[in-house]
Amino acid sequence: MKKIVKIIFITSLLIFIAGVACIGFYVASIYSKATKIELNEEKLTSPSLAIAIYDSDNKQIKEENMFNGKYIKYQQIPSQTIDAFTSIEDKEFFNHHGVNYKRIASAMLSNIKSGKLKEGASTITQQLVKNTQLTSEKTFERKIKEIALAKKLESRFSKEDIMEQYLNIIYFGNNCYGIESAANYYFSKEAKDLNLSESAMLAGMIKSPNRYSPIAHIDNALARRNVVLGEMEKDGKITQSQALEAKNSEIKLTLNTEKENKLNSFSQACIEEACSILGIPARQIALGEYKIFTYQDSKAQSALEESFSSVSPDCDYAGIILDNSRHGVKAYVGSSAYNILSAKRQPGSLIKPILVYAPAINEDIIYPSTQLLDEKTTIAGYNPKNIGEVYRGYVSAREALSKSINIPAVKVLSYVGIDKAKTYLEKMDIEFDEKDDSYALALGGMTYGTDIKTLSGAYSTLANEGKFASPKFISHITNKNGKLVYIHKPQEREVLREDSAYLVTDMLRTCAKEGTAKRLASLGLDIASKTGTVGKPNSKQNLDAWNISYTKDTTCGVWLGNLDNEAISYAGGNQPTEIVKGVFSRLDDNSHFSQPDSIVERDIDLTELDENHRVVLANIYTPERYTQKEIFSLLNLPHDISTKWTKLEDVECQKVMQNGKLILTINAKPYITYNIYLGSIKEKNKAYSFSDSKGKKVIEIVIPNDKEKVYIESFYTCGDQSNKKINEFEVVKTINKSKKSKWYI
Numbered sequence: 174m175k176k177i178v179k180i181i182f183i184t185s186l187l188i189f190i191a192g193v194a195c196i197g198f199y200v201a202s203i204y205s206k207a208t209k210i211e212l213n214e215e216k217l218t219s220p221s222l223a224i225a226i227y228d229s230d231n232k233q234i235k236e237e238n239m240f241n242g243k244y245i246k247y248q249q250i251p252s253q254t255i256d257a258f259t260s261i262e263d264k265e266f267f268n269h270h271g272v273n274y275k276r277i278a279s280a281m282l283s284n285i286k287s288g289k290l291k292e293g294a295s296t297i298t299q300q301l302v303k304n305t306q307l308t309s310e311k312t313f314e315r316k317i318k319e320i321a322l323a324k325k326l327e328s329r330f331s332k333e334d335i336m337e338q339y340l341n342i343i344y345f346g347n348n349c350y351g352i353e354s355a356a357n358y359y360f361s362k363e364a365k366d367l368n369l370s371e372s373a374m375l376a377g378m379i380k381s382p383n384r385y386s387p388i389a390h391i392d393n394a395l396a397r398r399n400v401v402l403g404e405m406e407k408d409g410k411i412t413q414s415q416a417l418e419a420k421n422s423e424i425k426l427t428l429n430t431e432k433e434n435k436l437n438s439f440s441q442a443c444i445e446e447a448c449s450i451l452g453i454p455a456r457q458i459a460l461g462e463y464k465i466f467t468y469q470d471s472k473a474q475s476a477l478e479e480s481f482s483s484v485s486p487d488c489d490y491a492g493i494i495l496d497n498s499r500h501g502v503k504a505y506v507g508s509s510a511y512n513i514l515s516a517k518r519q520p521g522s523l524i525k526p527i528l529v530y531a532p533a534i535n536e537d538i539i540y541p542s543t544q545l546l547d548e549k550t551t552i553a554g555y556n557p558k559n560i561g562e563v564y565r566g567y568v569s570a571r572e573a574l575s576k577s578i579n580i581p582a583v584k585v586l587s588y589v590g591i592d593k594a595k596t597y598l599e600k601m602d603i604e605f606d607e608k609d610d611s612y613a614l615a616l617g618g619m620t621y622g623t624d625i626k627t628l629s630g631a632y633s634t635l636a637n638e639g640k641f642a643s644p645k646f647i648s649h650i651t652n653k654n655g656k657l658v659y660i661h662k663p664q665e666r667e668v669l670r671e672d673s674a675y676l677v678t679d680m681l682r683t684c685a686k687e688g689t690a691k692r693l694a695s696l697g698l699d700i701a702s703k704t705g706t707v708g709k710p711n712s713k714q715n716l717d718a719w720n721i722s723y724t725k726d727t728t729c730g731v732w733l734g735n736l737d738n739e740a741i742s743y744a745g746g747n748q749p750t751e752i753v754k755g756v757f758s759r760l761d762d763n764s765h766f767s768q769p770d771s772i773v774e775r776d777i778d779l780t781e782l783d784e785n786h787r788v789v790l791a792n793i794y795t796p797e798r799y800t801q802k803e804i805f806s807l808l809n810l811p812h813d814i815s816t817k818w819t820k821l822e823d824v825e826c827q828k829v830m831q832n833g834k835l836i837l838t839i840n841a842k843p844y845i846t847y848n849i850y851l852g853s854i855k856e857k858n859k860a861y862s863f864s865d866s867k868g869k870k871v872i873e874i875v876i877p878n879d880k881e882k883v884y885i886e887s888f889y890t891c892g893d894q895s896n897k898k899i900n901e902f903e904v905v906k907t908i909n910k911s912k913k914s915k916w917y918i
Contacts, residue, residue: 212306212322212325212326212329213305213306213460214329216305216306216460217301217305217326217330217338222456222459222460223459224440224444224447224455224458224459224463224465225462225463225464225465226440226443226444226464226465226467227464227465227466227467228467228469228470228471228474229467229468229469229470229503229648230471231466232471234439234440234467234469236435236438236439236440243351243353243354243357244341244351244353245337245340245341245351245352245353245363245364245365246337247333247334247336247337249364249365250336250337250340250352250364250365251364251365251367251372253367253368253369253372253410253411254340254352254364254367254372254375254376255336256405256408256410256411257369257372257373257375257376257401257405257410258297258336258339258340258376259297259408260376260401260404260405260407260408260410261376261377261400261401261404262297262300262376262379263296263297263298264404264408265296266296266297266298266332266336267332269296269298270324270327271296271298271299271320271323271324271326271327272296272298272299272320272323272324273296276296295319296323297335297336297339298323298326298327298335298339299319299320299323300339300343301323301326301335301338301339301342302319302322302323302326303319304342304343304454304456304457305338305342305456305457305460306322307319307322340352340364341353342456343379344379344382344454344455344456345358345359345375345378345379345382346378346382346383346386347382347386347388347436347511347512348435348436348441348512350455350456352364352367352375355375355378356371356375357429358428358429359371359375359387359426359427359428360425360426360427361427361428361429362427369402369411369415369419370398370402370419370422370424371424373398373399373401373402373405373419374387374394374395374397374398374401374424376401377394377397377398377400377401378394378397380397383515385397387424387426388426388428388511389511389515389516391424394424395424398419398420398424399420402416402419402420403416428510428511429510436507436509436510436511436512437491437506437507437508437509437512437513437514438505438507439467439469439474439502439504439505439506439646442502442505442514442646443465443467443646443647444458444465445514446645446646446647447463447465447647447650450647450650450659451463451650451658451659461652461653462652462653463650463651463652463653463658464650464651464652465647465650466647466648466649466650466651467501467502467646467647467648468496468499468501468502468503468645468646468647468648469502469503469504469646470494470496470503470504472759472760472761473494473503473504473727473756473760474494474503474504474505474506475759476494476504476755476756476759476760477492477493477494477504477505477506477729477756478506479755479759480492480752480753480754480755480756480759481506481752483751483752483755484748484751484752484755486733486741486743486748488733488734488735488739488741488743489507489508489509489511489513489733489734489735489736490506490507490508490509490731490732490733490734491505491506491507491508491509491513491514491625491731491732492504492505492506492507492625492729492730492731492732492752492756493505493625493626493629493729493730494727494728494729494756495629495630495633495644495727495728495729495730496726496727497633497636497637497723497725497726497727497728498637498726499648499663500630500633500642500643500644500645500661500663500665501644501645501646501648501661502626502644502645502646503727505646509735509736510736511736511737513624513625513732513736514624514625514626515624516624516736517621517622517623517624518622518623518624518625518707518717518732518734519617519618519619519622519707519716519717520617520619520622520623520628520705520707520717520719521616521617521705521706521707521717521719521745522577522579522582522616522617522689522703522704522705522706522745523617523628523703523704523705523719523721523745524598524614524615524616524617524619524705525574525577525582525615525616525617525703526574526632526635526677526680526681526703527597527598527601527603527631527632527634527635528586528594528595528597528598528614528615529582529585529586529589529594529615530570530574530582530585530677530680531597531635531669531673531674531677532589532593532594532597533570533585533588533589534673534676534677534806534809535597535669535670535673536589536593537806537808537809538585538588538589539570539585539588540570540676540788540803540805540809540811541569541570541571541676541679541680541803541804542569542570542571542777542782542788542801542803543569543570543788544567544568544569544782544786544787544788545567545568545569545570545573545580545581545584545585546566546567546581546584546786547559547564547565547566547567547568547573547578547580547581548564548566548580549564549580550580550583550584552583552584552587552612553587553611553612555583555611555612555613557579557580557583557612557613557615557616558579558580559578559579559580560579564580565578567786568581570585570680571680571683572683574680574681574683574684574688574703575680575681575683575684575687575688575689576684576688576689577684577688577689577703577704577705579615579616582615582616583612583615583616585615586612586614586615587612591610591611591612591614594614595609595614597668597669598631600641600666600668601627601630601631601634601641601668602627602630602631602641602643603623603627603628603631604621604623605619605620606619606620606621608620617705617707625730625732626644626730627643628719628721628730629644629721629728629729629730630642630643630644630728632703632721632723632728632730633723633728634668634669634674635669635674635677635678635681635701635723636674636678636701636723636724636725636726636728636766637665637674638671638674638675638769639667639668639669639670639671639673639674640665640666640667640668641665641666641667641668642663642664642665642666643663645661645663647659647661648660648661649661670771670806670808671769671771672769672771672772672806672807672808673806675766675768675769675772676772676804676806678701678766679701679766679804681701681702681703682699682700682701682766684701684702684703684704685700685701685702685722688702689703689704689745689746689750690702690703690704690720690722690746690750690753691746692746692747692750692751692754693722693750693753693754693757695754696754696757696758698724698757698762698763699724699725699764699765699766700722700723700724700757701722701723701724701766702720702721702722702723702750702753703720703721703722704719704720704744704745704746704749704750705717705718705719705720705721705745706718706719706744706745706746707734709740712740714740714741714742715734715740715741715742715743715744716734716735716738716740716741717732717733717734717741718732718733718734718741718743718744718745718747718748718749719731719732719733719745719749720745720746720749720750720752720753722750722753722757724757724762724764724766725764725765725766725767726762726764727757727760727762727764729753729756729757731749731752731753732749733748733749771806771807771808772804772805772806772807773804773805773806773807773810774802774803774804774805775790775802775803775804775805775810775811776790776791776795776800776801776802776803777789777790777791777800777801777802777803777811778790778791778792778795778799778800778815778817779799779800779801780799780815780817780842780844781815781817782801784842787813788803788811789811789813789814789815790810790811790813790814790815791814791815792814792815792816792817792818792819794818794819795815795817795818796818796844796889796891798891799844799891817844817889818889819896821845821887821888821889821896821897821898822898823898823900824839824840824847824885824887824898824900825839825840826838826839826840826885826900828902828904830876830904830905830906833875833876833906834873834874834875834876835873835874835875835876835881835883835904836871836872836873837849837871837872837874837885838869838870838871838872839869839870839872839885840868840869840870841863841866841867841868841869841870842867843864843865843866843867844889844890844891845864845887845888845889845890846862846863846864846887846888846889846890847861847862847863847864847870847885847886847887848861848862848885848886848887849861849862849872849874849883849884849885849886850883850884850886851874851876851877851881851882851883851884852881852882853882853884860874861874864890865890876904876906878906879905879906880903880904880905880906881903881904881906882901882902882903883901883902883903883904884899884900884901885899885900885901886898886899887899887900
């Protein structure tokens with residue numbers, strides 16, 4: 174037994190040694206090759222770079238795509254700023270030779286435990302190499318190359334040179350490359366004037382510029398700043414009192430909005446998308462001489478810019494134009510001190526078509542002609558209100574959507590169900606917070622909201638027969654040798670049936686003709702539209718104003734507001750709609766929506782709609798004046814056919830005798846003629862006749878005798894008059910003179 178154990182032990186040891194030797198040989202082989210890689214010093218020292226971006230006609234976009242242009246020398250950088258970066262990123266920076274082997278060993282153990290390459294233990298030198306010489310992929314081979322190049326870098330440059338190069342290329346979010354650019358954008362000052370708190374905040378940001386953004390996530394930024402200050406105190410770079418004072422100080426952002434707004438340009442949006450696609454920083458895209466080809470249409474871009482210029486909104490704004498069939502962004506403009514494309518805003522009533530009415534129609538719950546009662550209501554503890562507290566009684570779903578009436582939208586969402594409705598939007602890339610679970614969603618009440626590109630992309634689903642694909646700025650990318658490294662291939666998924674998408678579109682056509690977006694009616698285009706306005710709580714002012722409109726070929730979205738939530742004086746049906754109108758008036762878009770074969774037109778009975786609020790098909794005898802043409806999906810046709818015009822209903826009537834007079838109160842129908850006779854119908858002693866009356870009709874008839882037979886003859890005014898109904902009763906002149914009696918025939 175001992176011999177077997179000994180054999181197993183020796184065998185395992187030999188296998189382990191062989192494995193280690195193989196790994197060592199593999200590492201040595203990679204390292205040997207890595208040492209032969211040339212260090213591109215130009216990539217380290219280039220103070221400014223540009224990325225070549227082209228429109229759909231392969232013409233270079235004229236926007237300035239320069240970045241990293243503000244360069245600062247090491248001697249001008251405050252020592253506390255240097256200390257902040259070394260304390261949080263690389264404590265041994267001034268002591269190692271490019272690589273911290275102790276940190277690497279610790280990170281390897283952590284990665285082995287987690288089973289993932291989570292920690293890299295990169296020194297500042299390695300980060301500089303990674304950001305200028307290599308890709309950002311997390312592979313073992315790339316890490317070895319990074320180590321080899323870091324050692325080579327340390328042998329050629331001083332620590333001061335490496336720190337200078339590092340601080341001039343690192344990314345701080347919001348199109349800020351380099352600490353000079355970051356100091357200028359966030360604090361409107363030069364990097365040499367940064368104080369301790371500001372230096373610590375910027376040092377903390379680079380781990381994740383979005384997560385630790387003082388604009389989007391101030392709490393995260395403050396917490397991360399305090400971590401940096403704590404590390405500086407541990408390292409003896411600052412005293413306890415300095416750390417405490419800095420931790421208690423506010424972050425006073427003074428965003429530089431005077432410089433040309435490149436942050437929200439079409440080019441910047443393309444650069445951000447390219448970084449995500451290629452997995453490398455923008456600087457590497459420029460240094461690698463990649464070429465970015467986009468969907469931008471110069472005419473559409475000009476139309477969008479000119480339309481905003483004609484309105485000149487005094488607030489932040491954004492506009493986007495999509496090519497529906499190619500799922501590409503044809504034009505984009507934005508103006509703000511913040512990045513609008515990454516900002517989420519409340520959509521207001523823009524959410525109604527896609528969250529409420531489209532799912533309800535797709536689930537065969539309603540038709541466009543379905544009658545909805547607009548009244549004060551409470552649903553699951555939620556008390557929605559209409560604008561101006563105006564309630565209209567019964568309205569069709571078409572009218573409710575086109576006029577953006579709130580109560581019907583909330584009711585329809587309750588019919589669909591919140592969870593089911595949300596699944597439709599999630600298929601169109603709209604995300605919800607776990608707290609988004611109330612009926613306020615029907616009116617756009619989201620915790621965080623959504624952005625203009627995502628929302629416009631969701632609307633393009635309606636134009637694309639119910640199919641969705643996320644819109645992109647970039648059509649393809651080539652490397653410096655002209656080789657294709659990326660091509661946009663939209664992955665469409667069906668969200669709605671074709672017939673459902675068409676029915677919602679037809680409802681939004683009504684909105685563009687006579688609803689909240691009726692300013693578009695004069696365009697004479699086949700266009701669908703929806704507006705949205707988000708009010709400021711406890712105020713008559715607004716925070717957001719929207720319009721998204723689309724034709725078969727093109728979707729245009731416009732947003733006005735302020736990302737710092739300063740109130741605006743605009744509403745969705747006004748300036749945003751005017752801008753959209755300006756866009757389509759400048760475009761050559763005469764496309765038309767195609768009606769699917771699954772959509773049919775049917776006559777419904779208006780009398781049933783008016784009296785009982787039911788959508789019922791007219792029968793062959795229904796007069797034309799009492800029918801209305803409506804469109805339906807063949808998959809969801811009304812089941813009932815009206816029985817009117819074939820069978821006459823009993824007359825509903827009350828009688829009272831007073832002072833020798835018979836007072837009749839008849840519940841009249843406008844499509845029925847009523848004749849009242851005394852004595853005998855054969856004698857044709859007609860006492861009264863009327864038609865075209867609706868509701869309670871009061872008639873006084875003098876009774877000549879103590880006893881009298883009364884006949885009420887009724888028939889359809891426009892129908893077959895031979896199909897009459899006669900109701901008779903007898904009245905006595907000497908009774909019921911003052912006492913009212915109620916009865917029905």
